Amino acid sequence: MDLYLGIDFGTSGARAVVIDIGGNIQAEVEEQFKADTQANIWIQMWQETLFSLIKQISQPVRQQIKAIAINGTSSTVLLCDRQGTPVSEPLLYNDGRGVEVLETVKAIAPTNSTVISATSSLVKLLWMSKQDFFPQGCYFLHQADWLAFLLHGKLGISDYHNALKLGYDVERLEYPNWLTNLSVAPLLPQILAPGTAIGEVTAKVSDSLGLPPDCIVCTGTTDSIAAFMASGAKNPGEAVTSLGSTLVLKLLSRTRVEDSRYGIYSHRLGDLWLTGGASNTGGAVLRHFFTDAQLQSLSSEINADKASLLNYYPLLKVGDRFPINDPQLQPRLEPRPDNDVEFLHGLLESIARIEAQGYQLLQQLGADKLTCVYTAGGGAKNATWTRIRDRYLKVPIIQPINTAAAYGTALLAKQIHSN
Ligand code: ADP
Structure with a gap:
C-alpha cells in the first residue's frame, strides 16, 4: 500500500498523521514539547521531536511511506550556515524583536504588503542582518523548510505559503525587484509550490528511521493553511471558520482579495486564492466568563431558533481589525442579564453576527459567493x-471529518501521486 505522512509542528507540540491514497488515516502520533523549553534549545528539540515522532509510527506502516510533507508555524524562521547548522536561535512566529527594522521595511516594501509587520519573515531576516552572527549565515529558512532539510539534505528551498510573509510575489511566482535588490537577497530560498517533490530521504535518514530509500520529501506549508486543507474544502465559495480563541475566517475564491486596513490577505492555493481575516472576538471571551463544561451545559438550555436581542461585540480588550477596523473599538458586553443562559445566548449570537459580517466583507471586496x-x-x-x-x-454548515493540520499536510504529500 502507498502511504503519505504529514507532520505538523505547532506551538506546543508536533503531530504526525499517515494516510492512504483514499485519505484514510493509517497512523497518528503526537508529542508535546517539553515545558521548560528555552529559546536556544528549540533547534535540538525540533530535531529530536521530528525523529522520535517518525520512529513512533509502527515499522510496517513506516516502510510503506511514499512521501512526506511538513508544516510549521508561519514566520518561524532561522539562519543556517553552508552545512545547514543554525548559526543562532530561531525567531519564533510571535517574536517581535524585528520591530526595530520595521521602518526600513516600510520604506522598501509596497504599501499594504504582508511583510509590513513586526513579526513577518522579512522583518526577521533584516533584523538578523544586523546581528553579529549574520556573516556566518548562508541560508534563511522557515521552520518547515529546515525540518524537511533534515530528511532530504538539500538547503535553500521553501514553498510559497511560508514565503508569503517573506515578500515573495505569489501571483507572478517570483521575488519582486525591491527584494532581490537587497543585500540579504543571496540568502533567500528558492520557492516551489507547496507539495512539490524535493528529493528522496537521505540514505542515513532511510537507515536510521526505517523509511523506504525512495521515500520523497515534499515542500511544506504553514499550520493554518494545513488546517484549512484538512477540512476538505476545495471549491470557490467554500470556507472554514475557526472558532478557537479568536475567530478566523478563510474563504476560497477565484479572486485575490487584499485589504491591509482589515488585515485581509490571500494565500495562493493551486489555481485559487485562500482569502481570510481574523477577529479578536471568539472563544477567549467565552472562556473569560465560563468553563468549557459550563459552556456545554448552558448551551444545551439555549433556544437556538429564537434570536437573542442582546447586541454585544465580545472582546477582552479594546480594538479589532476585522470585520471592523477600529483600534479603539470598545468591548460591548452590557447589559449582562442575571440569567447565564441568556448571557451566553447573547455572546454566541453576537459572535455569529460578526462571523457573518466577516464573510459579507470578504465578498464585498471581491471574493466568491459563500456556498x-x-x-x-x-x-x-x-x-x-x-x-x-x-x-x-444562510449556507450549509459542515462539521469536517478532519481538522488536524497534520492531516492536511498528509493530503499535500499525497499530491505527488497525482502530479
Ligand atoms: P485555540 O487553538 O485557538 O487556542 P481551540 O480551538 O482549542 O483554540 O478552542 C478553544 C476555545 O474553544 C476556548 O476559547 C473555549 O472557550 C472554546 N470552547 C470550548 N468548548 C466550547 C463550547 N462547548 N462552546 C463554545 N466554545 C467552546
Whole structure:
C-alpha cells in the first residue's frame, strides 16, 4: 500500500498523521514539547521531536511511506550556515524583536504588503542582518523548510505559503525587484509550490528511521493553511471558520482579495486564492466568563431558533481589525442579564453576527459567493451555536471529518501521486 505522512509542528507540540491514497488515516502520533523549553534549545528539540515522532509510527506502516510533507508555524524562521547548522536561535512566529527594522521595511516594501509587520519573515531576516552572527549565515529558512532539510539534505528551498510573509510575489511566482535588490537577497530560498517533490530521504535518514530509500520529501506549508486543507474544502465559495480563541475566517475564491486596513490577505492555493481575516472576538471571551463544561451545559438550555436581542461585540480588550477596523473599538458586553443562559445566548449570537459580517466583507471586496462553511476549533462541537450561526450564514454548515493540520499536510504529500 502507498502511504503519505504529514507532520505538523505547532506551538506546543508536533503531530504526525499517515494516510492512504483514499485519505484514510493509517497512523497518528503526537508529542508535546517539553515545558521548560528555552529559546536556544528549540533547534535540538525540533530535531529530536521530528525523529522520535517518525520512529513512533509502527515499522510496517513506516516502510510503506511514499512521501512526506511538513508544516510549521508561519514566520518561524532561522539562519543556517553552508552545512545547514543554525548559526543562532530561531525567531519564533510571535517574536517581535524585528520591530526595530520595521521602518526600513516600510520604506522598501509596497504599501499594504504582508511583510509590513513586526513579526513577518522579512522583518526577521533584516533584523538578523544586523546581528553579529549574520556573516556566518548562508541560508534563511522557515521552520518547515529546515525540518524537511533534515530528511532530504538539500538547503535553500521553501514553498510559497511560508514565503508569503517573506515578500515573495505569489501571483507572478517570483521575488519582486525591491527584494532581490537587497543585500540579504543571496540568502533567500528558492520557492516551489507547496507539495512539490524535493528529493528522496537521505540514505542515513532511510537507515536510521526505517523509511523506504525512495521515500520523497515534499515542500511544506504553514499550520493554518494545513488546517484549512484538512477540512476538505476545495471549491470557490467554500470556507472554514475557526472558532478557537479568536475567530478566523478563510474563504476560497477565484479572486485575490487584499485589504491591509482589515488585515485581509490571500494565500495562493493551486489555481485559487485562500482569502481570510481574523477577529479578536471568539472563544477567549467565552472562556473569560465560563468553563468549557459550563459552556456545554448552558448551551444545551439555549433556544437556538429564537434570536437573542442582546447586541454585544465580545472582546477582552479594546480594538479589532476585522470585520471592523477600529483600534479603539470598545468591548460591548452590557447589559449582562442575571440569567447565564441568556448571557451566553447573547455572546454566541453576537459572535455569529460578526462571523457573518466577516464573510459579507470578504465578498464585498471581491471574493466568491459563500456556498458552505466548514467549522474547526473548540467551538465547532457546540451544536446550539451551529444552529444560531445557521440563521446568520444562510449556507450549509459542515462539521469536517478532519481538522488536524497534520492531516492536511498528509493530503499535500499525497499530491505527488497525482502530479
Ligand atoms: P485555540 O487553538 O485557538 O487556542 P481551540 O480551538 O482549542 O483554540 O478552542 C478553544 C476555545 O474553544 C476556548 O476559547 C473555549 O472557550 C472554546 N470552547 C470550548 N468548548 C466550547 C463550547 N462547548 N462552546 C463554545 N466554545 C467552546
